[in-house]
Amino acid sequence: MSTTIPAPQEAATPIVIVGHVDHGKSTLIGRLLYDTDSLPEGRVAQIIESSKKRGLTIEWSFLLDSLQIERDQGVTVDSTRIPFRLGDRQFVIVDAPGHRQFLRNMITGAADAEAAVLVIDANEGAQEQTRRHAMLLRLIGIRHVIVLMNKVDILDYDQHKIETAEREVTELLRQLEIEPTVFVPASAREGDNIASRSDKMAWYKGPTLTEALAQVPAPSSRADLPLRLPVQDVYRFDTKRVVVGRIERGRIRVGDEVVVGTHGARARIATIESWHTAPQVAAIAGQSVAVTLEPDVIPDRGDFLFPASDAPLRAARIRTRLFWLRQEPLRVGESFRLRLATAEHQVTVAAIDSVVRLEDLTEHPAEEVPPEGFAEITLAVSETMLFDPFLPGTADGRGVLVDRNQQIVGGAPLVGVAESVAGRNAIHPTGSTVSLWDRAQARGHRGGVFWMTGLPGAGKSTLARAAENRLFARGVDVSVLDGDTLRAGLCSDLGFSDADRRENVRRAAAVARILAESGQVVIVALISPTIADRELARQIVGDGFYEIFIDTPQATCEQRDPKGLYAAARAGKIAGFTGIDAPYEAPATPALRLETAQRGSDETATQLATFIGDAIRIDGAAGRARS
Amino acid sequence: MDDLDQLEAQSIFILREAYRKLKPLAMLWSLGKDSNVMIWLARKAFLGRVPFPVMHVDTGKKFPEMYKFRDEYTKKWDLELLLGDCPPVEDIDPTLPPAARSAARKTAGLAAMIDKYKLAGVIAGIRRDEQATRAKERVFSPRGSGHKWDVRNQPPEFWDQYATPHEAGMHVRVHPLLSWREIDIWRYIERENIPLVDLYFAKDGKRYRSLGDQDITSPVESNAVTVAEVIAELETSRTSERAGRAMDHESEDAFERLRVAGYL
Numbered sequence: 063m064s065t066t067i068p069a070p071q072e073a074a075t076p077i078v079i080v081g082h083v084d085h086g087k088s089t090l091i092g093r094l095l096y097d098t099d100s101l102p103e104g105r106v107a108q109i110i111e112s113s114k115k116r117g118l119t120i121e122w123s124f125l126l127d128s129l130q131i132e133r134d135q136g137v138t139v140d141s142t143r144i145p146f147r148l149g150d151r152q153f154v155i156v157d158a159p160g161h162r163q164f165l166r167n168m169i170t171g172a173a174d175a176e177a178a179v180l181v182i183d184a185n186e187g188a189q190e191q192t193r194r195h196a197m198l199l200r201l202i203g204i205r206h207v208i209v210l211m212n213k214v215d216i217l218d219y220d221q222h223k224i225e226t227a228e229r230e231v232t233e234l235l236r237q238l239e240i241e242p243t244v245f246v247p248a249s250a251r252e253g254d255n256i257a258s259r260s261d262k263m264a265w266y267k268g269p270t271l272t273e274a275l276a277q278v279p280a281p282s283s284r285a286d287l288p289l290r291l292p293v294q295d296v297y298r299f300d301t302k303r304v305v306v307g308r309i310e311r312g313r314i315r316v317g318d319e320v321v322v323g324t325h326g327a328r329a330r331i332a333t334i335e336s337w338h339t340a341p342q343v344a345a346i347a348g349q350s351v352a353v354t355l356e357p358d359v360i361p362d363r364g365d366f367l368f369p370a371s372d373a374p375l376r377a378a379r380i381r382t383r384l385f386w387l388r389q390e391p392l393r394v395g396e397s398f399r400l401r402l403a404t405a406e407h408q409v410t411v412a413a414i415d416s417v418v419r420l421e422d423l424t425e426h427p428a429e430e431v432p433p434e435g436f437a438e439i440t441l442a443v444s445e446t447m448l449f450d451p452f453l454p455g456t457a458d459g460r461g462v463l464v465d466r467n468q469q470i471v472g473g474a475p476l477v478g479v480a481e482s483v484a485g486r487n488a489i490h491p492t493g494s495t496v497s498l499w500d501r502a503q504a505r506g507h508r509g510g511v512f513w514m515t516g517l518p519g520a521g522k523s524t525l526a527r528a529a530e531n532r533l534f535a536r537g538v539d540v541s542v543l544d545g546d547t548l549r550a551g552l553c554s555d556l557g558f559s560d561a562d563r564r565e566n567v568r569r570a571a572a573v574a575r576i577l578a579e580s581g582q583v584v585i586v587a588l589i590s591p592t593i594a595d596r597e598l599a600r601q602i603v604g605d606g607f608y609e610i611f612i613d614t615p616q617a618t619c620e621q622r623d624p625k626g627l628y629a630a631a632r633a634g635k636i637a638g639f640t641g642i643d644a645p646y647e648a649p650a651t652p653a654l655r656l657e658t659a660q661r662g663s664d665e666t667a668t669q670l671a672t673f674i675g676d677a678i679r680i681d682g683a684a685g686r687a688r689s
Numbered sequence: 690m691d692d693l694d695q696l697e698a699q700s701i702f703i704l705r706e707a708y709r710k711l712k713p714l715a716m717l718w719s720l721g722k723d724s725n726v727m728i729w730l731a732r733k734a735f736l737g738r739v740p741f742p743v744m745h746v747d748t749g750k751k752f753p754e755m756y757k758f759r760d761e762y763t764k765k766w767d768l769e770l771l772l773g774d775c776p777p778v779e780d781i782d783p784t785l786p787p788a789a790r791s792a793a794r795k796t797a798g799l800a801a802m803i804d805k806y807k808l809a810g811v812i813a814g815i816r817r818d819e820q821a822t823r824a825k826e827r828v829f830s831p832r833g834s835g836h837k838w839d840v841r842n843q844p845p846e847f848w849d850q851y852a853t854p855h856e857a858g859m860h861v862r863v864h865p866l867l868s869w870r871e872i873d874i875w876r877y878i879e880r881e882n883i884p885l886v887d888l889y890f891a892k893d894g895k896r897y898r899s900l901g902d903q904d905i906t907s908p909v910e911s912n913a914v915t916v917a918e919v920i921a922e923l924e925t926s927r928t929s930e931r932a933g934r935a936m937d938h939e940s941e942d943a944f945e946r947l948r949v950a951g952y953l
Contacts (some may be wrong), residue, residue, distance in 0.1 A: 071691055071692045071693075072691070072692060073691075073692040073695045073696075074692070118936070143817055143818075143824060145818075145870075156704065166845040169845055169847050170827070170843075170845050170846050170847055173847035173848055174847070176847075202847075294702070294705050294706070294709065295705055295709045296737070297736075299735070299736060299738070305852065306705055306734075308698065308701075308702045334734070335736055336736070337732055337733055337736045338732070338733065339733075339879065340739075346690070348690050348694075348695060348698055349690065349694075349698050350698045350699075350701035350702045350705070350734070351695075352736060363709065387845055394751040401850050457848060457849065458847050460846060462847070464850075464851045466855075467855045468852055468853050468854070468855040469844055469851060469852065470844060470845045470846070470847075470852065473848070497855075498855075499855050499856065680856070680857055
């Protein structure tokens with residue numbers, strides 16, 4: 063009977079493999095698994111078989127593809143985390159398959175990787191995704207980068223050509239302050255310099271890929287940095303008050319003096335509490351601990367415990383790098399929660415300092431951060447907060463931005479204290495601390511913007527007012543913004559040029575957004591004739607925007623002509639009238655289409671009110687349908 | 690810190706996040722090895738107690754040894770136990786293959802318990818290495834009303850920042866064991882001396898590697914009668930842990946369909 067106690071092991075080292083599509087990631091992973099004997103029984107025979115069928119000697123990328131497809135056979139080796147072993151050391155390859163939402167998936171998988179293998183087709187050189195991925199490696203703090211110059215067999219293993227390609231990549235990475243640990247010229251398909259040295263490149267004296275991986279430093283302990291213990295919670299069990307959290311940096315020892323959060327109370331670590339372990343007197347970074355304090359001060363979740371001699375920075379305006387994950391742009395003035403370790407702060411984007419242009423990785427001033435873009439921004443915090451500048455692997459300098467639906471929308475490595483700006487362009491909007499969900503619960507419905515578009519005389523305002531009545535009768539907090547009302551006041555300075563019409567739409571959408579964020583239902587009745595204008599409105603409003611097309615034939619509108627405008631336009635008294643001498647672009651896929659010609663206005667108004675009622679219900683069904 | 694220390698510290702962090710952020714919260718207890726480890730970790734996180742109820746969604750088809758184990762350790766570990774039953778198989782989607790259909794009873798039973806107790810959070814002991822669809826999970830996995838899992842539109846999750854519910858009818862599945870592998874579970878059981886149902890140990894040349902319902906789980910060939918022997922066996926084995934679970938093999942997408950609908 064065996065009674066061996068397994069020896070303690072180092073944790074597996076996570077490695078992320080990134081690179082442009084078709085530069086050979088799958089082939090590399092397949093080859094690496096094969097060469098390190100990490101595959102389930104029978105898998106290689108299968109691959110050889112299916113390669114033969116296609117007239118190929120052996121196609122390593124089938125290995126990965128078949129892992130994804132033939133998922134339930136043998137050991138589950140899913141494509142998202144693939145374990146393999148080199149000698150005594152364990153690794154996990156973090157793969158982020160799928161191009162849709164690639165950024166989101168890659169970050170989710172790779173944010174804690176210890177090292178990266180950047181795969182580059184030596185013939186093609188760096189491509190768009192090479193730059194994007196390299197940018198991400200820098201922002202999430204992966205500094206140990208192995209560059210695999212792949213497919214060198216196509217370059218006939220020619221030293222000169224390979225080194226030329228290397229120089230280009232070196233230059234690219236230099237711009238990102240990434241110094242690659244090593245360049246490995248290799249052919250994943252042929253197995254050159256993957257696990258065994260290639261005899262076709264006698265000139266290359268550096269390591270093979272597996273040798274390079276073996277040199278990746280083991281996850282560092284962070285134990286030698288000054289203490290940062292973010293408070294996760296405070297429990298009162300029996301008569302004791304216990305402060306719990308994970309040590310992010312440094313170490314604690316019973317008797318140590320610590321400063322508690324922004325209020326700065328001082329206390330000593332009285333005990334380190336635990337269950338089912340030997341009594342502890344010390345703990346280091348990475349451990350989840352429970353401590354009692356003397357005196358018994360009561361910290362809040364989010365407070366850092368730190369040594370008086372080495373405090374974090376304190377600021378209310380913070381320069382921040384950003385990788386933006388939303389599909390819509392980010393603009394100055396938007397508010398978020400900044401989560402930093404266990405703390406949450408209300409922040410507003412005070413300035414977009416620069417945006418990275420991916421073609422050449424240069425930084426430029428810009429009005430907005432594009433969807434899934436990279437930027438440097440300044441965040442204004444509602445009160446001063448404590449933080450450390452971002453250091454890879456530690457939690458006290460890497461924030462995430464969370465929107466009002468609790469969705470993570472961006473990663474925000476904090477750079478440092480921003481100089482306060484006094485110029486007239488500096489804006490300091492404050493964000494609401496009341497969540498959309500709180501408002502919806504208080505009102506009994508959620509807010510939203512119902513944007514009605516259609517020809518002049520289509521019946522937009524009439525329908526809007528009728529629906530307003532019905533909704534109000536049901537207790538819905540509803541208001542209508544219609545074109546004439548806006549032009550009588552807020553937009554009285556605007557004419558009917560294209561630019562003025564666009565400005566009219568922009569202002570209407572901005573007001574609608576403010577109202578909707580306060581929990582109201584806003585019905586906008588505006589001709590808004592172009593698709594581009596309505597797209598602008600949708601972007602300004604964000605979530606909870608519904609386009610409603612009042613689809614009335616022009617002949618009917620002209621026949622109704624409630625304000626006599628068609629007649630005036632026909633008579634040449636009005637120029638640029640929509641439907642006569644200015645175009646109307648009907649929406650292709652509105653959230654709701656109402657045909658007023660066939661149906662009575664009563665019936666149509668009921669239909670509209672029902673649609674709005676469903677969309678703002680807080681039992682969730684409609685809300686999720688649009689997210 | 691060795692690898693088990695690190696896994697333990699991370700799981701404790703996750704359990705404390707769940708306890709702080711999701712109320713009301715409950716932990717699933719299937720009586721198997723993983724959920725015993727999970728309860729053990731909770732006792733570590735909360736200094737000897739489990740400050741939320743544990744739930745057993747009972748199919749009525751577990752092994753007698755499991756029911757005995759449940760009753761014994763509910764007392765010994767001072768657990769608040771919530772019991773839920775499952776609808777008969779006739780009430781379940783007849784287009785599912787037979788074993789999956791049987792397993793789907795548990796989904797329905799779980800959904801009923803989540804609704805009954807209006808749970809915001811359910812802690813479950815699934816691991817990435819068990820099954821491909823589990824590998825794609827988040828640590829905090831939000832579920833919409835109807836408990837559906839939208840595998841193609843999961844929230845980003847990084848730097849230990851997790852999504853929380855923001856609408857009525859939503860709940861979050863919390864997975865503190867996601868990064869553990871089968872062998873880690875066994876090494877931890879050995880290190881901490883965590884009790885198990887003895888069906889995991891060989892009798893007459895067979896043992897259970899994974900415990901489900903009696904009618905859809907079968908034992909594997911083995912002579913391992915101690916935890917150490919199980920570990921030694923796993924170090925050389927290359928067959929799947931869930932090889933004995935019928936529903937995993939019925940059709941390519943049976944398991945995925947189950948999970949999208951709310952199965953664990």
